[in-house]
Amino acid sequence: MSQIDDILGVGAIDRLRRPVGEARGLPGSAYTSAEFFELERKTLFPRTWMCIGFASDIPGPGDAMPLTAAGLPLVAVRGQDGAVRVFHNVCRHRAALIVTAPGKNLKQLACPYHAWAYGLDGALKATPWFDGTKDGTKHAIDKANYGLKAVRSAAWHHWIFVNLDGNAPAFAEHIRPLEDLLKGADLSAARISHREDWAWQGNWKLQPDNWETYHHIWVHKNIFTKMSDDLDLKTGEPKAEPLPLGTIMTLRRRAGTDFYPPANDLPYIPIPEGAERVRCTSVIFPNLTLTVQSDHLSSVVAIPIAPDRTVSQMGYFFVGEAATAPAYQKARDTVLDRWMGTTRRQGDRGGIRSQDMEVWEQQQIARRSPIADEVLFSPVWEKNVHHFQNMVVNVMAGANAPR
Numbered sequence: 001m002s003q004i005d006d007i008l009g010v011g012a013i014d015r016l017r018r019p020v021g022e023a024r025g026l027p028g029s030a031y032t033s034a035e036f037f038e039l040e041r042k043t044l045f046p047r048t049w050m051c052i053g054f055a056s057d058i059p060g061p062g063d064a065m066p067l068t069a070a071g072l073p074l075v076a077v078r079g080q081d082g083a084v085r086v087f088h089n090v091c092r093h094r095a096a097l098i099v100t101a102p103g104k105n106l107k108q109l110a111c112p113y114h115a116w117a118y119g120l121d122g123a124l125k126a127t128p129w130f131d132g133t134k135d136g137t138k139h140a141i142d143k144a145n146y147g148l149k150a151v152r153s154a155a156w157h158h159w160i161f162v163n164l165d166g167n168a169p170a171f172a173e174h175i176r177p178l179e180d181l182l183k184g185a186d187l188s189a190a191r192i193s194h195r196e197d198w199a200w201q202g203n204w205k206l207q208p209d210n211w212e213t214y215h216h217i218w219v220h221k222n223i224f225t226k227m228s229d230d231l232d233l234k235t236g237e238p239k240a241e242p243l244p245l246g247t248i249m250t251l252r253r254r255a256g257t258d259f260y261p262p263a264n265d266l267p268y269i270p271i272p273e274g275a276e277r278v279r280c281t282s283v284i285f286p287n288l289t290l291t292v293q294s295d296h297l298s299s300v301v302a303i304p305i306a307p308d309r310t311v312s313q314m315g316y317f318f319v320g321e322a323a324t325a326p327a328y329q330k331a332r333d334t335v336l337d338r339w340m341g342t343t344r345r346q347g348d349r350g351g352i353r354s355q356d357m358e359v360w361e362q363q364q365i366a367r368r369s370p371i372a373d374e375v376l377f378s379p380v381w382e383k384n385v386h387h388f389q390n391m392v393v394n395v396m397a398g399a400n401a402p403r
């Protein structure tokens with residue numbers, strides 16, 4: 001019996017792998033148990049491309065942010081060349097944490113313990129007094145062997161990803177389904193306007209599990225007011241088509257309209273001449289979600305903290321000067337009020353984010369019950385949820401390519 005079977009119970013994976021209408025979802029222990037969380041840390045996050053945060057949090061050369069991914073201390077740094085690099089945040093001397101707080105415009109990364117200094121590219125520059133001399137002239141150590149250990153990383157538009165075990169397919173492969181779906185829309189033309197970190201009491205998987213529009217009219221009743229907002233009542237098909245595409249689980253608006261009406265006067269995300277404008281909201285496996293509307297991007301990185309605790313790092317982006325210029329304030333507010341409520345505070349039940357988090361926290365409580373070992377998927381609405389959960393167990397079971 002494998003370790004996963006041990007935690008989830010024999011047969012749970014087979015039940016999950018059935019076709020969506022007959023499948024049963026991940027049992028409660030996948031959300032509540034410390035053992036499963038630890039197994040994810042070892043066998044899920046390192047094998048795939050995990051999102052670790054927003055590149056716009058380190059906008060300038062020499063900006064650095066310490067973070068934890070899959071339990072490991074890392075640091076993301078923007079070099080003088082403008083490129084983002086990620087290193088293990090561990091000194092090569094005696095393994096102290098090097099960067100302990102976000103830094104701006106740093107010239108080097110200096111260890112607080114004995115002042116070893118590393119360049120923004122990770123190269124070891126100085127080991128003061130290590131051999132009793134100021135410049136290491138007596139027994140100079142071979143600096144080339146003791147640079148910071150780099151982590152395989154990728155920066156894609158506004159997001160930073162790492163593949164900790166170094167063996168995942170190239171990042172370009174990981175993101176290709178979304179690139180194809182977006183048909184050349186220039187996400188880099190959007191700029192960061194608002195960042196917010198909200199912690200909630202629930203398992204990180206509840207965020208990607210939520211990529212269905214079935215809950216809209218109940219959870220977001222001030223925004224989606226009637227079933228015909230989300231369902232074509234004639235065909236019985238959701239207006240946002242659930243589309244599992246390998247590493248991407250998307251909800252794509254069929255009719256070529258936005259999920260909600262665009263705010264007046266905001267510039268649209270540029271698309272290539274003659275290309276179709278695609279509006280979709282996607283999970284980028286495993287822990288990033290991204291909504292692409294005509295006039296803004298809304299994205300959340302789910303940072304797993306504990307089995308029952310997650311930080312949702314939220315970023316809201318508008319095109320060009322619309323991200324910050326006062327002239328667009330009112331239009332931006334229309335958009336941001338919808339996502340975060342007029343107070344922009346966690347718990348503001350006027351906003352989509354708090355409405356969702358409240359349900360996730362309630363789900364987390366319910367998943368402690370044995371009744372939560374049998375959960376169902378709607379074949380009409382919840383194909384993405386089924387796909388996401390299968391991806392989780394497939395990667396954990398050793399599949400080297402996502403299905």
Ligand code: FES
Nearest residue numbers: 091093094111114
């Ligand atoms: S541990 Fe970093 S300089 Fe000693």
Ligand SMILES: [Fe+2]
Nearest residue numbers: 210215219356
């Ligand atoms: Fe929602």
